[in-house]
Amino acid sequence: TISQGNHWCTRDYGPSATNQNPYHYSNRDGSCYYSNPDGSRYYNDGQGNSRYTPSGK
DSSP, X not given: OGGGTOEEEXXXXXXXXXXXXXXXXXXXXXXXXXXOTTSOXXXXXXXXOEEXXXXXX
16 A cells, blocks of 8 residues: 555556556565566666566566
8 A cells, every 4th residue: 555655556558468467566665666568577676776577588
């Protein structure tokens, strides 16, 4: 919930998206995680460190 400092978001990218359940969330400490409609993933720990995982890996 918002009171916990976390943000959760889901979006509908339409039937052409590879990943039919894309979402992202961000935490109170500044870290965030993205699951993209093409199946790739991205994570940032809020301290300048980020990790990107391409689709199919």
